Amino acid sequence: MPELPEVQTTVNGLQKVLPNLKIKDVWTDWPKTVKGNSFQKFKHEIIGEKISAVKRRAKNILINISGGKTILIHMKMTGHLLYGKYNQIPYSNVLENIGIRKNSKKTNNLRWVPADKKSPLNDPFNRFIHFVFTLSNGKHLAFSDMRKFGKLALEKTSALPHSPHLSHLGPEPLEKKFTLKKFSERLLKKPNGKIKTVLMDQVIISGIGNIYSDEMLFLAGIHPETKVSKIKINGIAKLFSAMKKVLKKGIDFGGDSMSDYRNINGERGKFQEKHNAYQKTGSRCAKRGCFGVIIKKKIGGRSAHFCSIHQKLY
DNA sequence: TGCAGTGTTGCTTC
């Protein structure tokens, strides 16, 4: 779910609270989340270390810690990083609190829930906390991940860019040095690809997913199935500025919570209120003077949403 | 009730 703006929103939140805290303990009920090492080794290597900074590369969160190490986190489809005071209670109490009373053999397992009673227990992510870092201020960094696709890894900070997690990734779309010329060069690595698919290809450009690719193509007036090589230079230029604009807007609005994204305090972002295309199937096109309707079509295995009229197929 | 669909990624298959 989270694309560049959502990951950046999470990173911005973490950067405000984590630096200078130490990691006191680590808990999990799904050790498979840790890639490349055993959970035990991961835990042993980070306990006692102090957090220095939180950064982002593509859709990955990078937490730098002492000892020249970095914790890499990828939220994949349903991951959430949440910061606050958490307590462990029996799972049966969790289910009772959200009004579920089904019999389960696992009801004696302990689950983590927010200590703040005002935090809604029935928010989806609070039932799927699979990883908890206990911090030196008594608070916690909790990783909730319903579908358990998320990834945690520990790497040497110096080797990080060359690690298998990051080495294949294309350039950062919001960096100043990512110019129109570079953008055009990157897209043309896939001249026969459909533009929407190419925009979402993390090897070509990193950070763009389904929502933001729909929105930037709407703004640029380009049909998502257009072959890259068919788009003229002014179309590429329009797409370039639409890309920067849409991604920045996503960050400004605190990410997109159309689905279940939440920031580190469990709050929704607002970009979903600004959609012109994504999940607007059947709506009249919002472009001034355009009488199109937003249609939905499967493109490259993903659902694309676009205007039937002003997004032209070149 | 059951099955298709869901923000991502990466491996397998053709």
Add this chain to the structure above:
DNA sequence: CGAAGCAACACTGC
């Protein structure tokens, strides 16, 4: 080689 399919997992909605 590239493109397409599918698996990883769990829930929602038709």
